[in-house]
Amino acid sequence: MTRASIAVVFAGSGGSGAMTAGAVFLRAAAHAGYYGMMTQLFGAQVRGGESASLVQVSIAPIETQPDCYDLFVALDWDKVEQFAAEIPLDDRSIILADPASGPVPPGIAKSKGRVVALAMNNPDENKLERALRGKRINMFAAGCVCALTGIAESDVKAAIDTIFDGKGADLIAANAAGAALGARAAPALPLDLRLEPPRKAARWLINGNQAVAFGALRGGVRFVGCYPITPATDLVEWLAPHLIKLGGRLVLGEDELASVNMTLGASYGGTPAMTVTSGPGFSLMIETLGLAVAAEIPFVLVDVMRAGPSTGIASKTEQSDINLAVYGGHGDAPRIVLAPVSVADCVNTGEYAVYVAESLQTPVIVLSDQALGQATTVIDPSAQRPAPLARRVNGVAPGKPFKRYATGGDPVTPMPLPGTPHLEWVAEGLTHNEAGLPASGAAMHVAQIDKRAKKFSQFDPGDHWGEVWGEGDVAIIAIGSTIGPAREAANRLAAGGQKVRVIALRVLSPLPLAALTRALDGVRRIIVVEQNHGAQLYHYLLGHKAIPLSAESVARPGPAPFRPSEIASHVA
Amino acid sequence: MTDTIVAATEQPHCVFDAKDFSSGAHPVWCPGCGDYGVLAALERALARQGRPPHEVVLVSGIGCSSRLPGYMSTYGFHGVHGRALPVATGLKLTRPDLEVIAVGGDGDGYSIGGNHFIHACRRNVDMLYLVMDNRVYGMTKGQPSPTTEADWDSDIAPGGIGLRPFNPLAVAIASGANYVARGFSGDPNGLADLIVDAIRWPGFAFIEVLSPCVTFRPEQREWKKMVRPSAISVEQDRAAATALVLADDGFSMGVLYRGDRASIAPALKPEITVADVEREFMVAV
Ligand SMILES: Cc1ncc(C[n+]2csc(CCOP(=O)(O)OP(=O)(O)O)c2C)c(N)n1
Numbered sequence: 001m002t003r004a005s006i007a008v009v010f011a012g013s014g015g016s017g018a019m020t021a022g023a024v025f026l027r028a029a030a031h032a033g034y035y036g037m038m039t040q041l042f043g044a045q046v047r048g049g050e051s052a053s054l055v056q057v058s059i060a061p062i063e064t065q066p067d068c069y070d071l072f073v074a075l076d077w078d079k080v081e082q083f084a085a086e087i088p089l090d091d092r093s094i095i096l097a098d099p100a101s102g103p104v105p106p107g108i109a110k111s112k113g114r115v116v117a118l119a120m121n122n123p124d125e126n127k128l129e130r131a132l133r134g135k136r137i138n139m140f141a142a143g144c145v146c147a148l149t150g151i152a153e154s155d156v157k158a159a160i161d162t163i164f165d166g167k168g169a170d171l172i173a174a175n176a177a178g179a180a181l182g183a184r185a186a187p188a189l190p191l192d193l194r195l196e197p198p199r200k201a202a203r204w205l206i207n208g209n210q211a212v213a214f215g216a217l218r219g220g221v222r223f224v225g226c227y228p229i230t231p232a233t234d235l236v237e238w239l240a241p242h243l244i245k246l247g248g249r250l251v252l253g254e255d256e257l258a259s260v261n262m263t264l265g266a267s268y269g270g271t272p273a274m275t276v277t278s279g280p281g282f283s284l285m286i287e288t289l290g291l292a293v294a295a296e297i298p299f300v301l302v303d304v305m306r307a308g309p310s311t312g313i314a315s316k317t318e319q320s321d322i323n324l325a326v327y328g329g330h331g332d333a334p335r336i337v338l339a340p341v342s343v344a345d346c347v348n349t350g351e352y353a354v355y356v357a358e359s360l361q362t363p364v365i366v367l368s369d370q371a372l373g374q375a376t377t378v379i380d381p382s383a384q385r386p387a388p389l390a391r392r393v394n395g396v397a398p399g400k401p402f403k404r405y406a407t408g409g410d411p412v413t414p415m416p417l418p419g420t421p422h423l424e425w426v427a428e429g430l431t432h433n434e435a436g437l438p439a440s441g442a443a444m445h446v447a448q449i450d451k452r453a454k455k456f457s458q459f460d461p462g463d464h465w466g467e468v469w470g471e472g473d474v475a476i477i478a479i480g481s482t483i484g485p486a487r488e489a490a491n492r493l494a495a496g497g498q499k500v501r502v503i504a505l506r507v508l509s510p511l512p513l514a515a516l517t518r519a520l521d522g523v524r525r526i527i528v529v530e531q532n533h534g535a536q537l538y539h540y541l542l543g544h545k546a547i548p549l550s551a552e553s554v555a556r557p558g559p560a561p562f563r564p565s566e567i568a569s570h571v572a
Numbered sequence: 573m574t575d576t577i578v579a580a581t582e583q584p585h586c587v588f589d590a591k592d593f594s595s596g597a598h599p600v601w602c603p604g605c606g607d608y609g610v611l612a613a614l615e616r617a618l619a620r621q622g623r624p625p626h627e628v629v630l631v632s633g634i635g636c637s638s639r640l641p642g643y644m645s646t647y648g649f650h651g652v653h654g655r656a657l658p659v660a661t662g663l664k665l666t667r668p669d670l671e672v673i674a675v676g677g678d679g680d681g682y683s684i685g686g687n688h689f690i691h692a693c694r695r696n697v698d699m700l701y702l703v704m705d706n707r708v709y710g711m712t713k714g715q716p717s718p719t720t721e722a723d724w725d726s727d728i729a730p731g732g733i734g735l736r737p738f739n740p741l742a743v744a745i746a747s748g749a750n751y752v753a754r755g756f757s758g759d760p761n762g763l764a765d766l767i768v769d770a771i772r773w774p775g776f777a778f779i780e781v782l783s784p785c786v787t788f789r790p791e792q793r794e795w796k797k798m799v800r801p802s803a804i805s806v807e808q809d810r811a812a813a814t815a816l817v818l819a820d821d822g823f824s825m826g827v828l829y830r831g832d833r834a835s836i837a838p839a840l841k842p843e844i845t846v847a848d849v850e851r852e853f854m855v856a857v
């Protein structure tokens with residue numbers, strides 16, 4: 001019997017190549033026409049320690065971690081047990097391991113999963129040969145799993161060619177040989193893990209961080225100021241070479257204060273600009289965020305959320321920067337906050353963020369999270385793009401002095417680029433008059449706050465406000481990486497006869513109250529699901545009277561991902 | 573990055589008068605404040621430099637001195653406290669066609685913005701940074717700054733702060749600035765000469781300007797008697813120049829160091845398109 005999807009773990013000690021095994025399986029599956037998603041777990045060691053790659057492959061798009069893994073492949077057992085809590089297994093799981101690696105450790109064995117023996121190490125091989133073969137065990141395992149699931153060797157070869165591109169023909173051939181050996185071992189195993197044939201189409205293999213970065217490039221970002229911080233670093237590392245080749249600039253600041261201010265400087269000069277960070281860096285940027293609001297300088301700030309407060313857990317996910325994104329800073333400082341609703345949507349939300357920032361001359365925060373950012377996913381190519389919006393640099397009313405911050409009319413006032421004759425203006429963070437000169441009178445203070453507020457009250461995101469899936473009189477409201485498991489929970493409940501709709505907010509601030517109210521039409525019960533302890537989203541929605549006091553809150557900290565069963569049990 | 577001098581800045585192409593660079597706004601500064609002299613010097617220097625006001629951007633942080641951009645007819649960016657240099661860096665790197673000048677005070681540049689000062693010198697982006705040093709936080713009404721004398725008495729630090737003053741020139745030279753000079757607000761013509769020279773010199777140029785705060789440091793009125801032209805000849809040797817500015821009493825005026833470090837390379841011409849980037853994600857079936 002074939003299956004629609006499979007969830008596989010490759011785990012092993014440092015140097016075992018568990019990550020590469022997962023990458024080969026995922027890419028081979030993509031070549032074969034399947035959807036998929038891969039996430040990773042690392043031990044405490046900074047580099048090169050034990051690790052696990054968690055790969056799901058399916059005939060349908062995947063947006064959530066599974067409740068349980070079907071197959072656990074142990075490349076060895078060294079320190080692998082520490083991942084037990086993060087890799088749910090049960091008695092239907094299969095544990096594929098080489099008996100030569102020793103017994104299944106108790107933390108894994110307690111799942112009662114069926115242990116299937118597979119000789120991955122060649123006992124006839126001497127120590128030197130094994131050393132030379134190096135990580136090939138991982139290729140053996142990947143090849144075997146591909147064969148078990150019905151993925152053709154040609155697709156495995158295509159994946160290996162790409163993954164080891166530039167590493168030399170010898171290495172590619174050796175890895176392909178390892179995978180072929182694994183494939184040959186598959187038929188003898190007492191397992192049937194074949195997948196249903198997929199609907200074949202060319203797809204994208206991309207992670208959420210790349211997707212946000214790519215969206216920003218599409219939107220026109222050509223300057224990035226940044227400072228390394230997990231889990232946002234890989235975003236800028238991917239971006240750097242691409243941005244340079246596109247004629248743009250990526251500057252590594254001396255800290256986040258520098259990076260965000262460089263970003264503003266570039267934007268003032270007319271280049272769409274972005275900074276990328278995570279919680280600790282975002283906290284440092286807050287003063288300048290207020291400057292961008294007051295001086296009306298556009299820029300995009302990507303926050304790939306991680307577990308906080310303080311340094312928290314650098315590599316693991318949480319949705320606990322909602323308050324900081326929506327409210328962070330002193331004074332009345334409205335800003336746009338967007339949250340991508342899936343890995344695929346990171347592309348569009350990244351692009352849209354640039355357009356909104358530029359057209360409203362205001363900061364736009366993109367709240368991603370580690371679980372989206374570092375999930376490598378097979379998605380349908382992003383074809384439907386947001387309509388471009390540009391900065392208003394022309395159309396200055398005649399008369400002297402030039403009133404950069406004119407009030408009373410359209411709140412989005414022309415922002416001439418430096419270099420334009422006769423329209424010199426000063427970007428001003430002090431309360432200023434219409435010409436941009438510092439002013440401390442009450443009337444001008446109120447007038448300028450009103451001007452900026454009006455940009456937000458006029459902002460109409462249209463269909464970008466959010467997404468609604470399903471119907472029914474029970475609604476789950478979620479953002480970011482929590483949406484995937486919520487949708488899967490709703491699907492399961494629907495299969496059991498309970499209709500649940502899932503409402504995802506893409507625009508968090510300003511809250512799209514009218515659209516959300518429409519989406520909640522006919523709903524009797526509302527459950528707000530979010531990954532932080534303080535129920536930040538829930539209180540935000542309550543504060544805006546977007547949900548009634550009877551709405552329920554399911555809020556718990558990360559880093560453990562919400563799994564569909566957890567959400568379903570809250571709803572049912 | 574190669575260690576050669578990049579092309580010098582453009583030659584004058586218009587004729588301007590100092591008043592063409594004045595916005596006409598009335599400064600908030602106290603009568604007698606040194607910053608008036610700096611404003612006059614900048615206006616004269618830019619007129620002499622010959623680029624029109626719209627091709628110049630003055631970037632500043634917060635402080636009395638940081639108010640300067642509002643008093644000039646150029647483009648300006650009055651940001652938050654201490655962050656003028658990163659703003660100017662982002663601007664100059666993306667708009668090399670503009671004349672970018674960062675200005676501010678000793679508090680803005682050496683305490684809250686001290687880290688940016690070091691790294692702006694290292695980055696050596698082609699721009700001018702002019703600090704109006706009055707050895708006090710003027711705007712917040714008289715607290716000791718990093719350049720304040722150890723024994724200067726104030727409400728917040730009775731009897732003196734007790735710390736060795738920071739030497740911005742030594743730090744700038746050691747950190748890689750390509751042009752380092754000291755000027756005096758009481759000599760607007762001499763300062764204007766320095767500014768023109770600094771603007772034309774490639775790379776990151778830093779001018780520390782002694783600019784008295786007559787309100788909180790009235791004794792600084794005496795500076796006009798203390799300043800003198802530097803006996804140091806223009807130094808090309810960083811170690812020697814650092815040693816000289818460390819030994820100096822702080823009143824030697826003029827160019828103290830000029831180097832030939834190459835400025836940061838310009839951005840490349842686009843080699844690929846966004847469509848090329850998109851193709852990298854594609855997995856064929
Ligand atoms: C983040 C922040 N902290 C403190 C202040 C208060 N503040 C304004 S100006 C200033 C010091 C300015 O000193 P300096 O740069 O030497 O300028 P001066 O007024 O002496 O020209 C301080 C501490 C501020 N505006 N922002």
Ligand code: SF4
Pocket residue numbers: 600601602604605606607636637706710711784785786787788
């Ligand atoms: S307080 Fe000092 S620095 Fe500020 S304007 Fe007055 S004299 Fe100048």
Ligand SMILES: [Mg+2]
Pocket residue numbers: 635677678679704705706707708709710717
């Ligand atoms: Mg000062």
